[in-house]
Amino acid sequence: MKALVWNGSKNVAVETVPDPEILNARDAIIKITSTAICGSDLHIYDGYIPSMKKGDVLGHEFMGEVVEVGPGARNALKVGDRIVVPFTIICGECDQCKRGNFSVCERTNRNGHIAAKAFGHTTAGLFGYTHLTGGYPGGQAEYVRVPFADKTHIKVPSGLSDEQVLFLGDIFPTGWQAAVACDIQPTDTVAIWGAGPVGQMAIRSAVLLGAKQVVAIDRVPERLDMARAGGAITINFDEESVIERLNELTNGKGPEKCIDSVGMEAHATATIDSMYDRVKQATMLETDRPHVLREMIYVCRPAGVLSIPGVYGGLLDKIPFGALMNKGLTVRTGQTHVNRWTDDLLRRIEEGQIDPSFVITHTVGLEEGPDMYKVFRDKQDGCIKVVLKP
Amino acid sequence: MRYETEKTRRRGHADTATDTLARGLGWFSIALGIAEVVAPRALARSLGMKGQEGLIAAYGMREIATGIGILASKDPTPWIWGRVAGDGLDLATLATGLEGKNPKKGNVGIAIAAVAGVTALDVYCAQVLSGESPTPLPPMQDYSDRSGFPQGAGQMRGAASDFEVPQDFRIPEALRPYTQPQAPQHPQPSM
Numbered sequence: 001m002k003a004l005v006w007n008g009s010k011n012v013a014v015e016t017v018p019d020p021e022i023l024n025a026r027d028a029i030i031k032i033t034s035t036a037i038c039g040s041d042l043h044i045y046d047g048y049i050p051s052m053k054k055g056d057v058l059g060h061e062f063m064g065e066v067v068e069v070g071p072g073a074r075n076a077l078k079v080g081d082r083i084v085v086p087f088t089i090i091c092g093e094c095d096q097c098k099r100g101n102f103s104v105c106e107r108t109n110r111n112g113h114i115a116a117k118a119f120g121h122t123t124a125g126l127f128g129y130t131h132l133t134g135g136y137p138g139g140q141a142e143y144v145r146v147p148f149a150d151k152t153h154i155k156v157p158s159g160l161s162d163e164q165v166l167f168l169g170d171i172f173p174t175g176w177q178a179a180v181a182c183d184i185q186p187t188d189t190v191a192i193w194g195a196g197p198v199g200q201m202a203i204r205s206a207v208l209l210g211a212k213q214v215v216a217i218d219r220v221p222e223r224l225d226m227a228r229a230g231g232a233i234t235i236n237f238d239e240e241s242v243i244e245r246l247n248e249l250t251n252g253k254g255p256e257k258c259i260d261s262v263g264m265e266a267h268a269t270a271t272i273d274s275m276y277d278r279v280k281q282a283t284m285l286e287t288d289r290p291h292v293l294r295e296m297i298y299v300c301r302p303a304g305v306l307s308i309p310g311v312y313g314g315l316l317d318k319i320p321f322g323a324l325m326n327k328g329l330t331v332r333t334g335q336t337h338v339n340r341w342t343d344d345l346l347r348r349i350e351e352g353q354i355d356p357s358f359v360i361t362h363t364v365g366l367e368e369g370p371d372m373y374k375v376f377r378d379k380q381d382g383c384i385k386v387v388l389k390p
Numbered sequence: 391m392r393y394e395t396e397k398t399r400r401r402g403h404a405d406t407a408t409d410t411l412a413r414g415l416g417w418f419s420i421a422l423g424i425a426e427v428v429a430p431r432a433l434a435r436s437l438g439m440k441g442q443e444g445l446i447a448a449y450g451m452r453e454i455a456t457g458i459g460i461l462a463s464k465d466p467t468p469w470i471w472g473r474v475a476g477d478g479l480d481l482a483t484l485a486t487g488l489e490g491k492n493p494k495k496g497n498v499g500i501a502i503a504a505v506a507g508v509t510a511l512d513v514y515c516a517q518v519l520s521g522e523s524p525t526p527l528p529p530m531q532d533y534s535d536r537s538g539f540p541q542g543a544g545q546m547r548g549a550a551s552d553f554e555v556p557q558d559f560r561i562p563e564a565l566r567p568y569t570q571p572q573a574p575q576h577p578q579p580s581m
Contacts, residue, residue: 100556183561186548204538210548226533231543238464275461303565330562344553353549358538361531382531 002390003057003141004369009047012370017057020137020145025072028149030085034162035062035139037369037386038087038170039196040263040311042377044129048264048287049313051114051132059140060087060127061170063162069149076150083153084169085139085146086338089125092151103335108148109134123335140369142390154342157350163357164349166387167201172345172356174336175201175261178309181332182257184209191215191246191255191299192232193292194262195223197385198309200230200359202259207231208353211257215249217242219267222382226359243299254301263310264288273318280317287314297324308333359385366390408518412466415473415515418508419457426450437501438494439487449483452476467519474516477509 003017020029038061043049063084069077077083090097094106105124109115112122115132125147128138137144146152156165175198182190190206192199195218206214207230216227217235224234235245246255266274266289273291280286296306297320306329324331348354361384364372372386426433427450430443439446456476459469484505487498539546560566 099558180553180555180559183555183559200538204546205550207539207543207547208550209553210551222531222533225531226536229534229537229543230539231537231547272462275458278461305561328565330565332559340556348550352540353546354538355540356538358536361533382533384533 001142002366003137004059004366004388005054006044006052006056006058007054010045010374012045012058012373014367014369015055017055017137017141020143022068022070023145024147025070026148026150027070028066028073028077028146028153029068030062030064030083030139030144030146031067032062032064032139032142032144032390034064034166035059035141035366035388035390036166036170037061037140037372037376037388039198040129042373043264043311043313045373045377046265049130051130053131053135056128056130056135057137057139057141057144058128059138059144060129061166062127062139062144063156063166063169064144066149067143073150077153081153082156082158084156084165084342085127085144085153086168086173086342087126087129087170088335088338089127089134089136089147089152090339091148097151100337100340102337102339108152111135126335140366140388140390142366151339154339154346156346160349161357163360163387164355165346167197167356167359168342168345168349169338170336171197171359171385172201173338173341174198174309175203176205176341176345177336178202178259178261178307179205179209179211180341181307182206182259182305184211184257186210187212188257189213189215189246189250189255190257190259191217191296192259192261193217193296194260194310195220195227195232195234196261197359199223199259199261200226200384201356202261202309203227203230203232204354206257206259208348213249215246215255220379222361223379223384226384230358242295246299250301254299254304256301256304258296258300258304258306260292260296260306260308260310262292264290264312266291276318286317288312288316290316290319294318294320297327297329300327300329302327303329305330305332309336360387362386364388408515411511411515412460412470412519415470415508415512416457416460416466419453419460419473421457423450423453423455423457426453436494437484437487437498438492439498442483445483449476449480465519467516470512470516470519473512474509477505477512480505481509 001019005015066077066079066081088103089108090102090105091107096104096106103124108125109122111131111134115122125134127136154168179202188211190211192202195216203214214232216232218224219236219238227234277289366388369388375383376386426446430446433446434440434443456472460466484502537543
């Protein structure tokens with residue numbers, strides 16, 4: 001079958017790879033009908049996420065039709081079922097899964113011992129996202145093997161299009177969880193750094209959850225345009241001071257809730273701390289560029305909440321922990337517990353509260369995937385979200 | 391550097407190559423400047439220009455300042471032109487090393503060739519940046535109708551108020567009085 005494979009930093013190619021097979025009783029094979037390039041794929045593309053191997057199949061946001069089911073998954077799936085696959089692989093049986101903490105499932109990361117060395121404990125297996133999270137082939141392909149498929153799926157009704165439900169696998173519940181983690185009150189100002197796909201979903205989620213005002217911070221005109229369409233006030237950080245404007249919007253008190261949907265590759269080039277990060281990253285003294293984290297800690301209202309869905313990979317420098325501690329900020333972060341939210345979100349899509357397809361700007365065939373990585377990474381052609389049709 | 395910004399749109403090009411070149415020249419400036427500041431004596435010796443250590447160190451400071459200017463400014467164009475001017479100074483200074491009986495003339499020649507190459511890059515980069523349109527352009531795509539809310543964003547504010555935030559996602563009880571509209575439930579703690 002054809003698949004998008006990672007061959008090194010900034011090197012993604014369409015290649016023929018072996019067809020997936022049922023390896024375990026709880027597996028299923030999915031024929032993929034739609035698959036997306038996620039912003040977190042770009043961290044891999046840029047070479048910032050360790051433990052990728054040449055030839056790894058990318059992709060963790062996909063859906064399709066079940067074409068083969070292992071005997072241990074037949075109680076939940078049958079051939080012909082239409083499913084969205086959550087990017088976190090879950091067993092549904094371990095202590096963490098039972099608590100709904102699916103992204104830290106204790107059993108699905110087959111390289112859990114490596115993750116435990118890096119993080120202290122294992123986290124869930126992920127599709128197409130390094131060998132630190134299991135080295136499972138991803139879904140930017142014609143077919144994919146879904147391990148623990150009896151639990152790792154979201155069944156979707158035929159009345160909804162792929163485009164309406166595809167993002168239940170990652171960015172929609174990720175933006176939703178980020179907003180839920182803020183425990184939004186009707187008087188809250190929610191500031192969201194990054195108006196990429198996750199940021200856009202976080203904006204809509206914060207609006208749905210009833211924030212008084214939602215503020216989106218970015219510098220790409222199309223993204224700010226889309227953020228405004230979703231009900232956000234926008235700040236272009238290239239043109240005005242984020243801190244001054246946020247204080248102005250909150251009578252000098254700062255936003256109660258701050259969401260970092262940027263992560264490890266912040267692009268604030270005209271600040272001293274971002275230059276410092278660039279130097280340290282280039283000399284391998286730091287893995288991530290945490291400009292957004294520093295800014296959030298500084299501007300957040302005391303006793304407020306920092307919600308961090310943005311992906312960080314390793315060691316961060318010059319985090320103003322003194323400010324964090326003395327302001328009594330609450331930090332909530334983590335990969336998304338996808339299945340914890342998807343029943344509720346699917347209902348909201350069906351009821352017409354939200355249509356996540358608004359974020360799609362480019363739909364192309366799998367063979368155009370490598371080019372689209374570059375277009376998405378460089379934000380060319382107004383690109384915000386790419387969907388591939390294998 | 392500027393592609394993703396309004397400023398890039400003002401300049402109207404959809405190509406990150408010049409920005410990347412400008413950024414690269416900024417880093418090069420800083421690296422060269424550090425070398426000149428840290429080791430002026432070694433550089434002077436290798437170029438047969440003993441006695442010019444102070445000048446070399448001063449040039450190093452200039453390179454560092456220019457590099458920071460390129461990387462930290464929203465528009466690097468004037469700083470790149472500054473580099474071009476600095477290249478002229480460097481070439482003129484190096485040319486003095488070709489006079490007389492300097493035993494290191496070979497090294498000086500190599501240095502002049504290297505500086506000339508970088509000068510060509512600087513001039514190219516500065517010209518491309520200067521040639522871009524200063525007129526603001528509209529966004530490449532119009533997404534102003536992409537609310538994601540079939541019934542409109544205004545209608546949907548608070549539509550999910552039926553959602554019950556799970557206990558483990560709620561604000562810690564001790565902080566709730568400060569983040570909710572109602573008055574504090576507990577008496578103010580005494581200091």
